[in-house]
Amino acid sequence: MNQSVDLNVDLVVIGGGPGGYTAAFRAADLGMSVALVEKRNVLGGVCLNAGCIPSKALLQAAKLLEEVAEWNERGLEFGKPVIKLDRLRDWKDSVVSKLAGGLSGLASKRGVKVLSGEGVFAGPNILEVAGQGSVRFNKAIIAVGSRPVRLPFLPDHPGIMDSTSALALEDLPKRLLVLGGGVIGLEMASIYASLGSEVSVAELTDGLLPGCDRDLVRPLEKRLGARLKAIMTGTRVKAVETLQEGFKVVFEGAKAPSPQIYDRILSAAGRRPNGDGLHADKAGVNVDAQGFIKVDSAQRTNVPHIFAIGDVVGNPMLAHKASYEAKIAAELASGMHVTNSAKVIPSVVYTDPEVAWVGLNETAAKRDGIAFEKATFPWMASGRSLTMGRDEGVTKILVDPVTRALLGVGIVGPHAGDLIAEATLAIETGCEPGDVGLTIHPHPSLSETFAFAAEAYEGTLTELYIGRKG
Structure with missing residues (x-):
């Protein structure tokens, strides 16, 4: 406590990603003096600088390339x-750069010291910042995020990419192997395939997007199957050898191919929280063996004046979850009485088609023995989806058979990530399918498919014949 201090603040926020800067800005708006510590030279964290934003920019380009090819077959010919x-x-x-x-500018206007x-x-009340000195704080919010998992069998070679280096887009490899058929792997596979690379995906489990309902994955898997060189599920990489002509990869599994040569390998095997690099023990904060920090419903760690948010507190590792938790932590740190009361958190895979879900899904319900009733609406009966030339989509709802409240919603199709927001609000506010079905939706629109799925459950749907109910 006698240590020399270069800066005194009410609150220090460690990490300048979506959770960190949101917490800092909210706390400053509430009148606290705030220091925001970020190891990069820019704010935004992985999401803005090497994740969510650059990947979506490139996915938009990839989608346009796919649409040009499809519309050539529909009578609009492009070179x-x-x-x-x-x-x-x-x-x-x-x-x-624009967003960063x-x-x-927002930090400067709010008086946040970056x-x-x-x-x-x-x-417990001192933070050392490399090259900047020390900061004494009354409260702290840990928002240090996560990093890509490094697979031990991969050689240390510039041709082995993680999601960060892949988004740098230094060149387009002729043959690319993506290790991991989860969200990051499939988004990156989509980008590189559309830009001209010959892409193969190897996934250890029996299907893409493990944990997601198979009926939502199937349309994506079918479309990717026509665009990628190979989708190898139930396949493990046994060995990787560096050769002059590329990387020789040996696979194992019931459907494993013979050894293949690739120009580059993208490791997309998940992310690990950064809680292990904070010297948290010096503040008395508990960090588990995986790097996670346990918090209560008020985002407090085991040390009452230190909070934690975002990836470092557990799954799902999503920017919008971090931002939500950030405001809770900042408001509590300022003296307000709030708690984390979110019922559900939406998830989106920004492939083409997009896959989105919120709340309970069938996979979890069946695994955990949770009772539910289901209704679906296929987009082949949607006028809007047909005008887009995209009829592969599906909107599905799960309903509590006793209370009739919406439990979960899943959507696969273009703009599913935008459509899931209405479903999230419906679950948060305790809506029943009848509430959704009786809400007038614009026609023709993709948003109608949510209302049509609700009407299918209620037995009032006219866009398809599903027989009389009741």
Whole structure:
């Protein structure tokens, strides 16, 4: 406690990602003096600088390339697209720079002191910031995020990419192997395949997007199957050998192919929380063996004046979850009385088609023995989806058979990530299918499919014949 201090603040926030900057800005708005510590030279964290935003920019380009090819077959003929990688990369980087600059301006207007450097605890009320000195704080919010998991069998070679290096888009490999058929792996596979790479995906489990309902995955799997070189489920990588001509990969599994040569390998095997790099023990904060920090419903750690939010407190590792938790932690730190009362958190896979779900899904319900009733609406009966040339979508609802409240919603199809927001609100507010069905939706629109699924459950649907109910 006698340590020399360079800065005194009410609150220090460690990590400048979506959770960290949201917490800092909210606390400043509530009148607290705030220091925001970020090891990068820019705010936004992985999400803005090397994750959510650059990947969505490139996915938009990938989607346009796919649409050009499809519309050529529908009577609108375009010339073959010319991919100018440098310009595409510059555009992607400009999007990131614009948003990062905006955050810097918001921090300045709010009087938030931004410190660039890695922060570690030196005591329960002291944070050391590399190159910046020490900060004494009354309250702290840990928002240090996560990092890609490094697979031990992969060689240390520049041709082995994680999601961060893959988004740098330095070049387009002719043959790319993606290890992992989860969200990150499939989004990156979609980008590189659309840009011209020959992409194969290896997934250890028996299906893509493990844990997601199979009826939502099937339309995506079918579309990807036509675009990718190979989708190898139930397949493990046994060994990787570096050769002059590329990487020789040996697979194992019931459907494993013979050894293959790839120019690059993208490891997308998940992420690990960064709680292990904080010297948290010096502040008395408990960090488990995986790097997670346990918190209560008020985002408090075992040390009452230190909070934690986002990836470091557990799954799902999503930016919007971190931002929600950030406001709770900031408000509590300022003296307000709030708690984490979110019923559900939506998840989105920004592939083409998009896959989105919120609340209970069938896979979890069957595993845990939770009773439910189900209704679906196939997009082949949606006028809007047909005008888009995309009839593969499905909207599904799960309903509590006793209370008739919505338990979960799953959507696969274009713009599913936008559509899931209404479903999230419906579950949060305790809506029944009848509430959704009786809400007038615009026609023709994809949002109608949610109402039609609700009407299918109620037995009032006219867009399909499903027989009389009751």
